[in-house]
Amino acid sequence: MRGLQISLNHTQNIRLQKARETLESLSSKANSDASVIVADTIPLNYEDGVLKGHGTLDLNGEVVATICGVVERVNKLIYVRALRARYKPEVGDIVVGRVTEVAPKRWRLDINYSQYAVLMLSSMNLPDGIQRRRTAVDELNMRSIFEENDVICAEVRGFQHDGLHLQARSQKYGKLERGQLLTVSPYLVKRRKQHFHHLEQYGIDLILGCNGFIWIGEHVDSTEDMMIEDQVSKAEQERVYTPLNTRQNICRTANAIRVLSSLGFIMTVEVIMETVSLSISQNVDVHEMLGSEFFVLTAEKEVERRRHTSSKKRG
Incomplete structure (x- = not known):
């Protein structure tokens, strides 16, 4: 909770301090x-x-x-x-990054690392979905796939002589659109079996990047035949706007992550969804989630959750 920059009144300050002390006590007793x-x-x-x-x-x-x-x-x-350490890549990490440069046969991405990562043209699926050797025409059309400032999801492939390399050979990887990119401290995102989450009740996708970049956006079906579409269907998709309700859900989830990040809580889909549900149950509007009262409510909710988890383990 260090570095929390919100204005608390006297009562809220006491409540937050009590919640912090309780969380530290629970951590020292129940957590290895x-x-x-x-x-x-x-x-x-x-x-x-x-x-x-x-x-x-x-x-x-x-x-x-x-x-x-x-x-x-x-x-x-x-x-x-x-x-507070900088992100340290490991092979197999799911990361979210932003394209900074389109270079010959490769894109360079900012992934919150000490150097830019490299995504080779040969290390990703082509839009036509056909597995084949890359040609000079493919290289000329690289900007039609990704261009500067595009947000991309990829996987860490490993280190080579020219730096950290990524790959995007699965349908779940690629360009991310119609959403928000958030940055949290990398230590708040632990490596887990699943970093892709479809929040069906809200119609959104959540990607928790191991590098501290988190994406919240409108749900997209990542089926195998999605990459084999004709140009007409693509043009139709581009004309579809994100529904207002979905945009509100994206903003609500993003604010939940901002609150959890400021409080220094580990990012899991369960904790994020509990925070979203808390804001809805308390009739807290999206913009009010960044107010001091909701910060305190979130800390108190985390105390309640950890107490419940601790009692279940003892039981």
Whole structure:
């Protein structure tokens, strides 16, 4: 919740402080991923065979944190994940990026990394859906596929001699339109099995990029035959406007993410949808979601959710 820039009255400040203290208490009691600062001792659940990873040090028989962050455990590997660290790509990550340059046989994208990522023409599906070698004509028509400032979803392929490479060989990847692109701290988006979500009740798609770029937009069917369309159907699609109700749902979901990001809560589709439902149940208008009262309500809702989760685990 650090860095929260909202104007709270005295009562709201007390409520928010109480919620923060309760969340810290619940985290220390029920969550193995405890926050640590430099020189904190990391409690161990294993007596032997512990593997000490990044941000840890063996000191007088104890594992001590060397950086500020959150303790992560993968089997017997223990390491500290720095909270404010820049995004570090891993092969297979789902990322959302913005095209910054159309270069020969490749696009360069901003993916919130220390350098631009590269999407090769040969590493994506062509609009006609046919698997074939790329020709000089394809290279000349690159701007008809993606151009500067287009928002794209892709997958991290790996590092090569000229930088970080992406790929978009699946129907679920490609250009994103009719929506909003939000930026949150990358540590708020954990790697999960599913980063694509169709929120059917709201008619929108939600993509949680591992790089901290989150896309909320009108739902698009990503079926196999979508890429094999004639020009008439494409022109018809371009003339269709996003319904007002869908646009309101996009803005409501975007504001829910803004509130959760400011409070420093981990982004999951469940938490985001609970925040959206909270705003609806409390009759909070879309623009009122960024007011101080809804920030406090969201923090109190998170306390309630974590208490419920903790009691279920004990039960």
